Amino acid sequence: MKTIRVLLVEDDPMVREVNRQFIERVEGFKVIDMASNGIAGIKKIKESSPDLIVMDIFMPEQDGIETLRQIRHENINVDCISVTAANDVQTIQQILHLGVFDYIMKPFTYERMEQTLIHYRQFKEKIESNDDVTQEELDEMIGQVRQQREEAEQAIQLSQELPKGFNRATLDKVIFYLKQSKNGASADDVATGIGVARVTARRYLDFMEKNRLIRVDIQYGSVGRPVNQYFIEE
Known part of the structure; x- marks a missing residue:
C-alpha cells in the first residue's frame, strides 16, 4: 500500500x-x-x-x-x-x-x-x-x-442542536461505535464500547432516536426484560 x-x-x-x-x-x-x-x-x-x-x-x-x-x-x-x-x-x-x-x-x-x-x-x-x-x-x-x-x-x-450537558466528542464516539456495529448495539454495548456510564449512553441514544439518526428494535430474549437494540440510519 x-x-x-x-x-x-x-x-x-x-x-x-x-x-x-x-x-x-x-x-x-x-x-x-x-x-x-x-x-x-x-x-x-x-x-x-x-x-x-x-x-x-x-x-x-x-x-x-x-x-x-x-x-x-x-x-x-x-x-x-x-x-x-x-x-x-x-x-x-x-x-x-x-x-x-x-x-x-x-x-x-x-x-x-x-x-x-x-x-x-x-x-x-x-x-x-x-x-x-x-x-x-x-x-x-x-x-x-x-x-x-x-x-x-x-x-x-x-x-x-445539542442540549445542555451534551458533548459533541461523545456524540461522535456513539455514532462511530454504531457504524461499526452492523448487527446493532444495546445501551450497555455502547457504554462499554466507548467507556461511559450506561445512563450517559442511553441519554445520547435517546437524543439520536428523537432526531431520527438511529432506529430502535426491541429484541425479546428467552429470559428477562426486552432489550432495545440501536441501529445507525444509513
Whole structure:
C-alpha cells in the first residue's frame, strides 16, 4: 500500500502535534511537513508536493479559506481535508465550494479523523487503480464522497442542536461505535464500547432516536426484560 504523504497546516503548536499523532496512527499515512499558516503552507506544498493537506481554517497571516482559493487558482494538484471550529453555514459553504474532501469540526476524536482518512485512502486507491473508470465505478466514488459530506453536514447541524450537558466528542464516539456495529448495539454495548456510564449512553441514544439518526428494535430474549437494540440510519 502506497504511503499517503500529508502536509499539516495548523497555527496552534499543541493542536498541531496532537493532529500529527492522530494522522500517523492511521496505517498508510505519514506527515512529511508542517506549517503554521497558509502562506508557509503554500510554500511547503510547492517544495514537497504532498498528496494531502490537513488544514485549519482560522489561522493568522493567511487563513485556510484564502489558502484553498490560492491552491485552486494556481491549479495545484493536492487534496485537502479541512479542520475547523466554524459551524456557521456561510463558512461551511465556502469550504465546500472550494472542493475539500471532508471537513472535521473541532473538537474532534481520533476516531473521527481515522474515519475520514480511511475513506480518503479508499477513494485514492480506486481513482489510481485504473486509467479509465466505468460509469458504475464513477458513481460509486462520487457517492462515497457525497456520503462523507452529508455525514459531516449532519454532524454540524446536530452539534448546533445539542442540549445542555451534551458533548459533541461523545456524540461522535456513539455514532462511530454504531457504524461499526452492523448487527446493532444495546445501551450497555455502547457504554462499554466507548467507556461511559450506561445512563450517559442511553441519554445520547435517546437524543439520536428523537432526531431520527438511529432506529430502535426491541429484541425479546428467552429470559428477562426486552432489550432495545440501536441501529445507525444509513
